[in-house]
Amino acid sequence: MATKLPSAFSKTRLIELKSIYRDGLLHDSLPFWFPRAVDPEFGGYFTCFDRDGSRLQDDKSVWFQGRMAWTLATAWLEVEQRPEWLEWARSGIDFIERYCFDTDQRMFFSVTRDGLPLRKRRYQFSECFAIIAFSAYSRASGQSRYQDRARKLLADVIHRHRTPGLLPPKVDPETRPMKGLAMPMILLSTAQQLRKHSPDPAYTQIIDECIEEIRTDFLKPEFQCVLETVADDGGFIDTLDGRCVNPGHSIEAGWFILEEARQRGGDSELIKLGCRLIDWSLEIGWDNEHGGLFYFRDAKGLPCTEYWHDMKFWWPHNEAIIATLLAAELTGEARYANWHSRIHEWAYDHFPDKQHGEWFGYLHRDGSLSTPVKGTPYKGAFHVPRMMLLGWQSVQRQLDRIG
């Protein structure tokens, strides 16, 4: 496939993008977070930082124990074998094992600096991020027991997800049985990560099932969008929640599917599907007045009621940069290079903190800063460095193709 495709970007632009993403990863994002975030006393990571890196609180997000250990182990595996990256990854892995599991083998949502439980939530995201961390760290450290642990944990997550009654539902399932895009998305991505380090057709089967569920139940051609929440049988629910579109989220789902297409040597049906998610989501999500991606939109074009619906968050822009780079790589279509430029330029004009490095996270609709914080329980070393790493890799492949 690759050789026949035109390049959507000029060689000059690809060279320029490569240095932006590579240098951003190595000289901006990772150095902002590490070693600052690593707790020398109890291990694990802090995430709550003011713009200059001063700490805003010591409580630890369990999502980010997994996400940041994954970032470090993946950098060690895919960028350079720096001993400190592996050492810091181990710190997170040990903290997770020691403090982040409840007695029922479910994981907490947040813990104190010294690992005492604070909150536990109904969602299984803590588990999924721990799984990808265990898997990458297993490969990096050469200790297979972490891969076994990851495999077992994923099986538990899927079992709980698919067995009615095991997880407390948010909305009464007798009255309104419904489901979210988040689970098939995160299972798809988690299985991709595990398969990378431990090839197994069982992971590909999970991936196929997740993609099929997204295609069948969450894509709504009648609204040209991807819904966040649908009825259990995929039906449309005509409420505020049922009409809710999260463009950054569905763009992320789109590139997970494109990545699968790439892994399968350019599967054209998957490319078509991934691009459809991305096309619809950019169309509904882009703010034609101020630029940037809205956080929420309504499938019928009605007003949104979530307070931050029109704010510009950093991570949808990270996901859209990855998605448009992959779409350009896999299709060679100039319109994806154009979308990429538009999103990349807007993001780089607004999010980077020129004084203290890394990215701000939260802007108003008009692009002005809402809060200067660099890290929160929901923003740590994940979306920004992942974009820089995957962006660098996609750009390198496109350069290699040009020769």
Add this chain to the structure above:
Amino acid sequence: MATKLPSAFSKTRLIELKSIYRDGLLHDSLPFWFPRAVDPEFGGYFTCFDRDGSRLQDDKSVWFQGRMAWTLATAWLEVEQRPEWLEWARSGIDFIERYCFDTDQRMFFSVTRDGLPLRKRRYQFSECFAIIAFSAYSRASGQSRYQDRARKLLADVIHRHRTPGLLPPKVDPETRPMKGLAMPMILLSTAQQLRKHSPDPAYTQIIDECIEEIRTDFLKPEFQCVLETVADDGGFIDTLDGRCVNPGHSIEAGWFILEEARQRGGDSELIKLGCRLIDWSLEIGWDNEHGGLFYFRDAKGLPCTEYWHDMKFWWPHNEAIIATLLAAELTGEARYANWHSRIHEWAYDHFPDKQHGEWFGYLHRDGSLSTPVKGTPYKGAFHVPRMMLLGWQSVQRQLDRIG
């Protein structure tokens, strides 16, 4: 007390304010909501409306079944005995009784149009709003069983609140025992409403306990602010949540205390306390750059991380208008008239929808509109009409004093 006090407002201004609040209540806010919100088929109230009054969803907020029945019954009792107000109040009361209680006598958070349960939450706000609705409706309808029901429900709420283990805590109480300002505030206000219709020293005792708890545990002279969350023993928790100040909320607590001072013939200690809450909260909450009240602030002046921290919501402005009117009424101090003018003018410049009536709810920091919706699961006929009613009453008392 009253006769010796100077008037903080000019007579001209009081006459003007009286017509703004009275006409706003009778010709703007109530007519926007009613009869539109009343469900002719299943009873109870819809709350989710676009700016022009078209319905955005049919699901019903249980908070607002109580709040709106209270608004209607109170208007009937304190403004005019319009038969339709009592009839519409009855519709909400019947819906609450029929559909909003779970089998454990706790209440739901949201139900479908036809009364099937959707969500139930750990907080007891649905219960408190049902209680004030039952109490006001009991007085208005002359049916004492609703007052008995209210009294019994309040006892249940207090029992659950004070008995560890009966309600699932958000944060592990072994790790970090903590408590919120919301419960003493809402119990204080709920007991005031019940006492109004059924005088009983037991209610005054609840009120005294709540005020004492707020004074002792939530006021922090070292930060000159009122905290939303403190340790179980009133200690300061140095985290994002522990430093969180919600100026609109603490201003509301302030006027609940001023109202108690007024009920007790001008108790000077209570006036001092209520004014302290209001002074501190206005100081930390007012946006000197764009005007209006911030949603959240940090006690130490650190940045906030809640996404909507700097948005301007309608209800803190409603509460601040009531609070400054009462403070001016009870102290005669010109600075409260000045604060009132500043808040009233900013609010009336930004929130009213000149085309379709009533108030918008959600503005960006700079005062521009975030969403045009008029009603949501959290915005219905409560804060705006309550401000107009209480504002009208306070202004009338101040006019009567001038003679």
